[in-house]
Amino acid sequence: MKTFKIACATALAILGIAAPSRADTLSTIKDRGELICGVHTGLVGFGAPDGTGQWQGFDADFCRAFSAAIFGTPKVRFVPLSDQARFTALQNGEVDVLSRNSTWTLKRDTTLGLQFPVIDFFDGQGFLIRKSLDVSKASELDGATVCIQQGTTSEYVVRNFFTSLKITFKPVVIESGTEFFSAFFANRCDVITSDVSQLSVIKLTSDKPDDYVVLPEIISKSPLGPVVRADDKKFADLVKWTIFATFTAEELGVTSANIKDMLKSDNEEVRNLLGVTPGVGQGLGLADDWVANVVTAVGNYGEIFERNVGEKSPLKMQRGQNALWSKGGLLYSPLF
Amino acid sequence: MHFPQNDIVSIITETVMAVSNPVGPQRLRKVMAQCAMAAGLIALLVLIAFTVQQRLEAQGIASGFGFLWERAGFDLSESMISFDGNDSYARALLAGFSNTLKVAVCSIVAAVVIGLVAAAAQLSEHALARRTAKLYVAVVRNTPLLLQLFFWFGVFTVSMPGPKAALQLLPGVFASNRGIDFPWPSPSGWLVVLTLVIGLAASLILWLKNRVVPGSAPWTPAATLTAVLGFAIWSAFAGLFELDIPVAGGFSIRGGGKISPEFLTLFIGLSVYTGSYIAEAIRGAVLAIPSGQIDAGNALGLRSSMVLLLIVIPQAVRIALPAVVSELLNLVKNSSLGVAVGYPELVSAGNTAMNQTGQAIELITIYMAVYVTFNFIVTKLFAVWERRYGW
Incomplete structure (x- = not known):
């Protein structure tokens, strides 16, 4: 029985080491001195390194916002993750939070041990096609070959769409991001399907962006947002309220440019949000000036949007559904 | 206990001996020790599986193989068995495996042929052939497969050109960036093809038999051949032999048979890559044969082709076989790189399922089980071959 005892002892040793300790994420981050944020491997406008190796983009800026809320100034380590690897990396604790245009679905929210605290980008799935094919709407796509990226919700969304129109299509599912684009540009597929925001990026990466057009149909909703582990509500609250803070700052007209003046404002809502009147940090375990730090570091939602994907960027996307509720959009924050 | 505990090789040897030899008191004790060891290993695996499941449950991650029977909801671009998105995940994996099997079997045949040709070229007296083969091996063996x-x-x-400007290689055969399209017999056409093949084979066997036993019935092969040709002409006129010919239309070329560019990529890539390793294994095996044996063959007055056939090849095959088999096993495993170029093989189909269900551990277990089983069968087949020749 000696062998068996040795085997058992080894097993327990392995399992003891393998079992991850679940301290609360906020303390772990504070002890470490930086936030580890999972981002896209390279999607211009959302998460991509610039010429100097700094991560830039809409999602990268939200990583900075979470970090500024904790440390006062952004201290972030960016970890690029593929569509396939992203959720596993978060489950295993390799990253603290994913800010990586992930679509919120029932299955992902309930079976992966993860949670989606809030939507920070309202997107939709569409088609990008060559103008020379003379297709003006998606119902004319009978028999088309469609390039799809593996590991995304678009694989089954596109199937549902074609089946409901009772027309046929041929999927070409590719894992690697670059091969996915180049297969389309090489005419391996007639259309490429993905979220509209991503399609406008793909269009820009071609030699002749004017040769391509995004079809008007939006075939599904794509609510995108950050993802955190399900077992830490406190950290999920931090992520959620940081995003709400950027909404509310825009609503109240607080920007990174006027933050100094705003700190002296008489408006009680502004004083409350920026922590001039104490209380805003207590429930989250943060200092009262955390919202002021977030706005100083990355600005309000409008600034983040315009800088990365809106009018001030090459992507030139409209605010559309991503405008404040008071301006016809869907951004609606609970009260501070 | 008498066996050394940490020496796995000797444990295995002991087990084999214990099982194959008559059981004496000493043997009996050893057999029991092996059983205890096996039980310990199984207990360890069960313990790991149990703990993993508990941890997953604690984290709220779904586990178990129940998801396999749920509706998959995604399509595959090609499959050897019929599959659509309303079928289950299990069937999606099976369809993916059918594609793995297709590309593996085709590439194994092609890689062996390429390997033989390249080895022969490397050993040939012809400088151009030798240098070309050496260059091929050097380039292909020293760059990553991906x-x-x-x-x-x-x-x-x-x-390649788009489908509307497809290259016409032969009448009805098109090459484009959508793959290669070619005419393909309809079901009744296949029946005709089958009959023709059987008829021609029968004629050939009769003809060979006549050569060996002259004068038995010299007219039978001719008669069978006439009957076969008559049937061919009749079926063509009767419209039994129909070909489904590809037609360019709409977005793509429709009808006929089709080889996708993804399959071509993986098939050519794997064959060329593995072929270079096989060429080296065979070259080494041929060089390992003592030159005295060839001299002896020549001294006996054998022609050089007979020396090759009777002396070199039988011994070289025996030396090269283990190395070649292990390259072929690598080829099967490397087919999982199809995921990078959009070929829907087992891992590609499984990764999509993994992303939709989040059940990574279960799916990776399935991958492992499938590849181990498949390669185990290949290894066993070659072992049977080796045993037949008493190696």
Whole structure:
């Protein structure tokens, strides 16, 4: 029985080491001195390194916002993750939070041990096609070959769409991001399907962006947002309220440019949000000036949007559904 | 206990001996020790599986194989068995495996042929053939397979024309960046083809038999051949032999048979890559044969082709076989790189399922089980062959 005892002892040793300790994420981050944020491997406008190796983009800026809320100034380590690897990396604790245009679905929210605290980008799935094919709407796509990226919700969304129109299509599912684009540009597929925001990026990466057009149909909703582990509500609250803070700052007209003046404002809502009147940090375990730090570091939602994907960027996307509720959009924050 | 505890090789040897030899008191004790060891290992595995499941449950991650029977909801671009998105995940994996099998079997045949040709060229007296083969081996063996696959993917997509400007290789055969389209017999056509093949084979066997036993019935092969040709002409006139000919239309070329660029990429990539390793294994095996044996063959007055056939090849095959088999096993495993170039093999189909269900551990277990089983069968087949020749 000696062998068996040795085997058992080894097993327990392995399992003891393998079992991850679940301290609360906020303390772990504070002890470490930086936030580890999972981002896209390279999607211009959302998460991509610039010429100097700094991560830039809409999602990268939200990583900075979470970090500024904790440390006062952004201290972030960016970890690029593929569509396939992203959720596993978060489950295993390799990253603290994913800010990586992930679509919120029932299955992902309930079976992966993860949670989606809030939507920070309202997107939709569409088609990008060559103008020379003379297709003006998606119902004319009978028999088309469609390039799809593996590991995304678009694989089954596109199937549902074609089946409901009772027309046929041929999927070409590719894992690697670059091969996915180049297969389309090489005419391996007639259309490429993905979220509209991503399609406008793909269009820009071609030699002749004017040769391509995004079809008007939006075939599904794509609510995108950050993802955190399900077992830490406190950290999920931090992520959620940081995003709400950027909404509310825009609503109240607080920007990174006027933050100094705003700190002296008489408006009680502004004083409350920026922590001039104490209380805003207590429930989250943060200092009262955390919202002021977030706005100083990355600005309000409008600034983040315009800088990365809106009018001030090459992507030139409209605010559309991503405008404040008071301006016809869907951004609606609970009260501070 | 008498066996050394940490020496796995001797444990295995002991087990084999214990099982194959008559059981004496000493043997009995050893057999029991092996059983205890096996039980310990199984207990360890069960313990690990149990703990993993508990941890997953604690984290709220779904586990178990129940998801396999749920509706998959995604399509595959090609499959050897019928599959659509309303079928289950299990069937999606099976369809993916059918594609793995297709590309593996085709590439194994092609890689062996390429390997033989390249080995022969490397050993030949002809300088051009020798240098070309050496260059091929040097380039292909020293670059990563994934890089080569991306190269072939470029060849079959970027450098080929679109479906509307498809190259017509032969009447009815088109090459484009959508793959190669060719005429394909309809079901009744297949029946005709089958009959023709059987008829021609029968004629050939009769003819060979006549050569061996002269004068038995010299007219039978001719009669069978006439009957077969008559049937062929009749079926053509009767419209039994129909070909489904590809037609360019709409977005793509429709009808006929089709080889996708993804399959071509993986097939050519794997065959060319593995072929270079096989060429080296065979070259080494041929060089390992003592030159005295060839001299002896020549001294006996055998022609050089007979020396090759009777002396060199039988011994070289025996030396090269283990190395070649292990390259072929590598080829089967490397087919999982199809995921990078959009070929829907087992891992590609499984990764999509993994992403939709989040059940990574279960799916990776399935991958492992499938590849181990498949390669185990290949290894066993070659072992049977080796045993037949008493190696």
